[in-house]
Amino acid sequence: MRVGRPPLQAQVTTIPMTVSQNIKVLNAFPADYAGEFLVRFGHVPIPADIDPRMVHDIPSPSPEAAADIAATPLDMLKGVAFLVDAACPGLDMDAVTDVQVEYLYRYYKGVILPNSSPLAPAADGVRPQPAPEIVRIVNKLRNMPYLLRYPLAQKLSARDVRLPVVVLLPGPSLPGIGPRLPELARGHLVVAVSRTLEFCLEHGVEPDFVVQLDTYFIQRKYYEKLPPLPNTTLVALSLCPVHGIADRFKGVFFMDSFDTAVLKNPYRMRENGLSTLMGCMGLAECLGSPYALLSGADLSFPGDNRAGEYFNSPGAGKAVREAPPECIQVKDGLLVMKNRAGHRVSTTLMYLAVAREAAGYARDIENAAGVRFYVGNDQGILAAAIPTLRPEELAAAPPLDRRALGAAIDDALSTPEHVEMIRLKVDCVKTIQTLDQNLLFLEACRVRKEYGDLARHPIALFAEQERDFNLPEDPEIRLGFSLRIARQWRQALVQARNLALAHMIARHDGQIPLVCLPHEAARPFPGLKRLYPGFTWDVRPLLSPADAPLPDFPRAISYIALHRTLASWQVAFVTAAARDAYRYHFDVYGGDNLYYPGPEPTE
Numbered sequence: 001m002r003v004g005r006p007p008l009q010a011q012v013t014t015i016p017m018t019v020s021q022n023i024k025v026l027n028a029f030p031a032d033y034a035g036e037f038l039v040r041f042g043h044v045p046i047p048a049d050i051d052p053r054m055v056h057d058i059p060s061p062s063p064e065a066a067a068d069i070a071a072t073p074l075d076m077l078k079g080v081a082f083l084v085d086a087a088c089p090g091l092d093m094d095a096v097t098d099v100q101v102e103y104l105y106r107y108y109k110g111v112i113l114p115n116s117s118p119l120a121p122a123a124d125g126v127r128p129q130p131a132p133e134i135v136r137i138v139n140k141l142r143n144m145p146y147l148l149r150y151p152l153a154q155k156l157s158a159r160d161v162r163l164p165v166v167v168l169l170p171g172p173s174l175p176g177i178g179p180r181l182p183e184l185a186r187g188h189l190v191v192a193v194s195r196t197l198e199f200c201l202e203h204g205v206e207p208d209f210v211v212q213l214d215t216y217f218i219q220r221k222y223y224e225k226l227p228p229l230p231n232t233t234l235v236a237l238s239l240c241p242v243h244g245i246a247d248r249f250k251g252v253f254f255m256d257s258f259d260t261a262v263l264k265n266p267y268r269m270r271e272n273g274l275s276t277l278m279g280c281m282g283l284a285e286c287l288g289s290p291y292a293l294l295s296g297a298d299l300s301f302p303g304d305n306r307a308g309e310y311f312n313s314p315g316a317g318k319a320v321r322e323a324p325p326e327c328i329q330v331k332d333g334l335l336v337m338k339n340r341a342g343h344r345v346s347t348t349l350m351y352l353a354v355a356r357e358a359a360g361y362a363r364d365i366e367n368a369a370g371v372r373f374y375v376g377n378d379q380g381i382l383a384a385a386i387p388t389l390r391p392e393e394l395a396a397a398p399p400l401d402r403r404a405l406g407a408a409i410d411d412a413l414s415t416p417e418h419v420e421m422i423r424l425k426v427d428c429v430k431t432i433q434t435l436d437q438n439l440l441f442l443e444a445c446r447v448r449k450e451y452g453d454l455a456r457h458p459i460a461l462f463a464e465q466e467r468d469f470n471l472p473e474d475p476e477i478r479l480g481f482s483l484r485i486a487r488q489w490r491q492a493l494v495q496a497r498n499l500a501l502a503h504m505i506a507r508h509d510g511q512i513p514l515v516c517l518p519h520e521a522a523r524p525f526p527g528l529k530r531l532y533p534g535f536t537w538d539v540r541p542l543l544s545p546a547d548a549p550l551p552d553f554p555r556a557i558s559y560i561a562l563h564r565t566l567a568s569w570q571v572a573f574v575t576a577a578a579r580d581a582y583r584y585h586f587d588v589y590g591g592d593n594l595y596y597p598g599p600e601p602t603e
Contacts, residue, residue, distance in 0.1 A: 019115040019127065021349055022079025023104065025329050027086050035078035037071055039103055041096050042085020059088075061095035066102040073110030073123045080107050084327060093326040097337065100328045101356055104335070108353040116467060119239075119273060131462035134485050136215050141492035142243040144499050145531050145597065146252050147263075148419055153235060153253040153286050154267040155412040161287040163400060164188045166391075167280045168207070170195035171298030173379040174311035178203050180391045187397025188293070189405075191283060193276045194222035195310065196296065201226070208405070210249070212236040213271060213279040216468060220245060231402075233409055235283055237271070244598060247527065250406075251413035255279065262424045263417050270365065275354040278361055281373065285365045291372040293389060298380035299355045300345040304331050340378035340388075347381055359383035421500045421507070428497035435490045442483050451475040459486050498595040501571045502535070511538040513572035515557065518547055520575055528573075528597060540565075542578055559585070567591055 024030055029046050038046065038055045046055065054075065058065050080103055084096060114122035118130030140147070166181075166188045168174060174196065177184070181203040184190075192200045192207040194214065200207045210232055212219065223245045234249040236242045238258035246252045255269040270282030277297055284292040301308045304322075324344035329336045334346040347355075362373040362385065374389035375382055438459055445454060454460035454475065462485070463471060463478040471478055502512050514528075514537045521541040528535070544559040557565050562585055566572060576599045579586050586594070 019077065019111060021112055021333070023107070023330050023335070023349070024079070024081040025084060025100075025327070026081065027084055029083065030081055033081070036081040037076045037079070038081050038083060039099065040083045040085075041099075042083075042088030042091055044083040044085045046083070058099060060090070061092055061099055063092075063095050063098065065095055066098045069099070069102055069106065071103070071106065073106070073114075073126050076103075076107045076111050077126065080104065082328075086326075096327040101352065104328070104349060105353045105356040108349050109357075112349060113274070113353075117273075118465070129461075131458050131465045134459070134462050134489055135217065135466070135468050136239040138485075138489055138492045139215060139217070139239050139241045139243075140258050141489075141496045142241070143238060143246075143258070144496045146242060146246045147238060147254065147258045148499065148503060149416055149531050149533075150246075150252040150254060150413060151415055151417050152257065152265055152267050153255055153269040153283070154265070155415060156235075156253050156409070157269075157286045157288070159408045159412050161189075161289075161405065161408065163287065163289060163405070164394075164397060165191055165284045165287065165289045165292040166394075167191045167277075167284070167292055167294050167297070168196040168200055169193060169277060169280070169294065169296035169298075170199075170310045170312075171296040171380060172301050172308050172311055173298050173377055174199065174296030177295045177376060177391055180395075181205050183395055184293075184391060184397075186399045187394065189287065189289070189400070191280050193280070194219050197222065197226065199311070206231050208232065208402075209283060210234050211276055211279045211283055212240045212242060213255075213273070213276040215239045215241070217241050223248065231406065233413075235269075235279070237273075237279075250409065253413070255282070257417075259424070259427075262420045262427070264420070265417055270361070272357060272361075274350070274357070277354060277358055281358070281361050281365060281371075284371050284373070285369045288369060289371050291374060291389075293374050293376055293391065293394065294382070294386070295376045295391070297358075297375055297382060298339075298345075299351040299358075300337075300339055300347040300379075300381045302343070302345055304334065304336060304344075304346050306334070306346070337381065339381050340375075340384060343379075345379075345381065352381070355381045355383065359385050362386050419503075421504045425497050425500040425504070428493045428500065432490060432493050432497070435486060435493070439483065439486055439490070442479065442486065446476075446479055446483065449476070451479065454479065454482075457482075494592045495595060498571045498593060502532075502573070502595060505570065506532070506535045509536070511536045513538045513540050513569050514575070515540050515542055515566075515572055515578050516575040517542060517577050517581060518553065518556075520577060521553060531597070537573075540572075542582060563589055566594065569593060571595060573597055 022036060024036065028044060040055060040057050041061055042059060056071060082100055085091065110123065111126060113120045115127045118133050166184050182205055185205045190200065190205055190207040191209045191211060193211050197210055206229055212234060220241055226248060228248050230250055232249050234242065234246055234252045236252055237255050255271055257263040257265050260266060269286055271279040296311060322344050324338040324342060325336055334348060335352055336346050339345045365371050373386050375386055376391050378388055442459065445451065459482045460479065463482045471481055505512060512535055516539060518541045521539055539555065541553045541556045542559060543556045566589060571593050573595050579596055
C-alpha cells in the first residue's frame, strides 16, 4: 500500500470477508457436505452427483502423490474434506499425510490467508474487495523517523558477516537450550524474536539481533519492560510498530522499502509476511551464515489443546500419553498429527503451512547462499529435510570477535537509504486532502445517524474487516471507530509530511526550530542527534512568568508569543517535555506545521 495514495474512492459495493476455516478428515462421505473439495484415499463411496472436478481420487497414494495436486483456491473456497478408507489394505499413511500437508498448505495460502490479511495476494474470486490496512499504514507513517534514518538489510548483507547463527523461537522445546545458551553465544550470533527476547536475557545473553515481522500493535508489549539493548540490532518489516521501541536498540535494518516510489530500492530481505521463522531464515541468508540452528521451531504443541503452545504457556511441559494418529486428524479446530519423533502433537493450519514453506525456504537459501539449517531436537513438525543437530555438538565452535562485528554493523547502519523527500511530502499532502473529504462524509453520517452508505466506504469497510480490535457489529460503534482511526491516520500523515519537509530544509543547510523548556536548552539532545544526523537546530526555549527569575536566553519565546511564532515557521520540532508543559497551547494551536519527536531516547 502506497503511503501517498490509498484507494479511498471505492466505487463498488463490497461485502465483509466471510470465509472461515473448514477442514474435515472422515472415513465416509460427510452427511453435512457443503461443497468442500474432496480428497479420497482408498475407495470411500461418494454420491454419483458430486462434480468430478471437485474430487481428487488417490486410491493408493505414493510418496510422489503430493506433486499431482491440481486443485485451485476457488476449488477449495468452501473447505477441504479428506476421505480416508482406513480399511483399505496397504494404504500408505505417510503418503496420505504428505498429501494432506500439501493440500492444507495450499488451502491456507490460497484461501484462508487472503481472507484474513488484505496484504496477502489472492486469486480472482477468492475474497471480496479488501479495505485499506489503516493500522499498518499508520504503523509505517509513525515509523518514518526510523525509515528515513536507517538502511535496508541489504547494507548488512554487503558486510559479508559469514558467522553461524542460533535462532530462538518460542516453541515448547525452547527451554531445553537455556542452560547451553551462554556457551553457544560465545561462538554463534544469537537471533531472538519478541517472544524470546526476555528468555534470552534471563539466561545472561544479550542477542545480536531481534527479528520483528508481526505487525500487530500488541507486539509492543513484549518490549515495554526491557532495558536498553545497545549491543542488539533490530531487523524489522517497515509495517511493524517499531516507533519508540527502536530507540532501545543499536539501530534498525529494515527488510523492505516502505514505498518503492520514494525509496527506489527493490531489495527485500527474504520473508513471507506470515511467520517470523521465515524472517529469521532470511536474516541468516542476509548474514551469509554457514549454518543456522533453529531452536524452539516446533510449530506444534503436545496434547490436543493450545495450553502448551509456547515455551512459557501454562500448559507447557505436560506429558502426553495418547498414541499419535496415523495421518492428520481434526479435533476442536486443531490439527492432530505425529511430530518428527513420532509423538502426538497438535498444530494450527497456519503453523502447518509455515512448516511446509520452511522446508522450501531451507532448500532455496542453501542453494542460493550456502546456509545450512538445522533443528535442535525432533519435537516439532518441520520436515525431515531439515536435519537435527544437537546443541551440544556445537560447543567447540570458535569464539566470535563481537568487537569487529559491532564495528561492521555500525558502519552499515551509518548510511541511510536515499529517499525522494519532495515526492514523500507531496504524497502525504494529497492523502491528507483526500482524508479531509472522507472525514466530512463520515462525520455527516454520524450526525444524521445514516449508516446505509457506509457499506461502500473504504474506511468504514476497514472497521468491518479489521483484525486488531474485534469490534462489535454495531454500526454506530463502527462509525465512531472509523472516524477515530481516520483522524489518527491524518495525524500520522501530517507528522510524516512535516518530517519530510524538515529533511528537505536540513539538506539545504537550513536550521530546524526546536521548541523546548528552559532546562532542556543546554542539553545535547543525543536522541535527536542519533535519529537526525546532519540537522542543525535553532533551539528556542519557551518561557513563562513561572520561570522567574527568567533565564537569559536570547532565542527564547515568550508564552504569549507562542502561537504567532509557531505560525511563522514552515516546520518546527517540539520536545515531549515542552508539549506536556504547554499542552493547552499546543492542543488549540491551529497549524499543522509542528513535529513531535516523542521522549528523548535513552542512549
